Amino acid sequence: MNILWVFAHPEQRSLNGSLMTDALRTLGGLGHAYEVSDLYAMKWKAVLDADDFGTPPAGRERLFVGAAQERAYTRGELSADIRGEIEKLARADVVVLHFPLWWFGPPAILKGWFDRVLVQGLGFGVKAPDGRTRRYGDGGLAGKRALVVTSVGARLSGFGPRGIHGHVDEVLFPLLHGTFWYTGMAPLAPFVVYGADRHDTADGARTSAALGERLRALPDEEPLAYRTEAGGAYDGDLVLRPDRAPGRTGLQVHLRR
């Protein structure tokens, strides 16, 4: 397999930095190929703006983000850094997003990777021959799988089904369902390092070993069972039909079970 590892931490000498080093060694040992996008090391431009689209800044027209993305993508006029990431994505069977959880989401530098790389025509607004929009289980990145590796200061209990921070799969829903699944990538269960602020060397070794186990199982692991949009579970208003998860609401209704 070919793995794209996207890393978004400002400090290489962090727990996350060691975790990535160990993980890449594991992947190599397993015979997988990998590429790394170390966003801080690359000085990745986080902010989507008109410069992404080869638009001349002087006297430019009103910017419609989606349309500008799609035009530049189709014409090969996206800025070189974005084109490079799209090429890496095209080569990847599995995409790993590795970041510390800040304000219950990815650091800005990684959010900007989504904003800028998952352009209209690739990440969203991908049309099927019959005119339908391909998304939620289908789309420009269909067939790939995606894994979140993240660290939090809090303990596991606070991220459980009734934990104060919200269940971690629901807190990460914008990423797992709204980004991965939306673009066609099947999300794997996130790998979360709890109590990261209090990790000592032994904890770090245990965490590395646990992530190694996940990586060894990668070819066979079942992704989260989100419902596809095309599979008939949703009506024409994109509302879940009454016979699915009957009487229930909440983000978990979007899982088949």
Place this chain on the structure above:
Amino acid sequence: MNILWVFAHPEQRSLNGSLMTDALRTLGGLGHAYEVSDLYAMKWKAVLDADDFGTPPAGRERLFVGAAQERAYTRGELSADIRGEIEKLARADVVVLHFPLWWFGPPAILKGWFDRVLVQGLGFGVKAPDGRTRRYGDGGLAGKRALVVTSVGARLSGFGPRGIHGHVDEVLFPLLHGTFWYTGMAPLAPFVVYGADRHDTADGARTSAALGERLRALPDEEPLAYRTEAGGAYDGDLVLRPDRAPGRTGLQVHLRR
């Protein structure tokens, strides 16, 4: 009242640009004072890094983000752009975050505003005299209220309680509960512009009028009824006690009702 309006859109001539112009006029007409942080216009630095803390880049020590933030905050050594935003926050009774919803979250430039401005000692890690951490209904920004104004291409039905995109209050949970409420700010119900891609002039006028109504009601509006951490609803592991929302899971259990 004093309102801080944080705007994160790359195009002033957008629907959101007009909406802000109208909203600020309304606020002025109502006799409120306001300040604007137009992040794109300010060329706001989105990416948290060691430069935020006045740390010399050569031969610097390993970066621990929270500790570095708190040290620089306490010593007045945060970079000038961050100090400016913290001063605006201190003056504000209500904070409005106004942005197009990209990948079910704020654009990177706004995510970076949270990452960089809500520093340890102000946004998190604020200690009460008895040593407890002040958060979830209490904290460095307690007493303020916060309003999300956002636009989406999708229709309302897809963001309803069983809509494919997830209920909008749950999709925005990392922001409403994990950021506003965590820091002590009481979140108001988000103002969401649906079908924004297909808005014509008449739609725009209706949307502006609807936002105007919300702004007129601002002094009296009841915030979302999230549970406080200090109020006894959670146990020592930060798990909701069994007699609250008995038998239920999901993000809505964190609302009192």
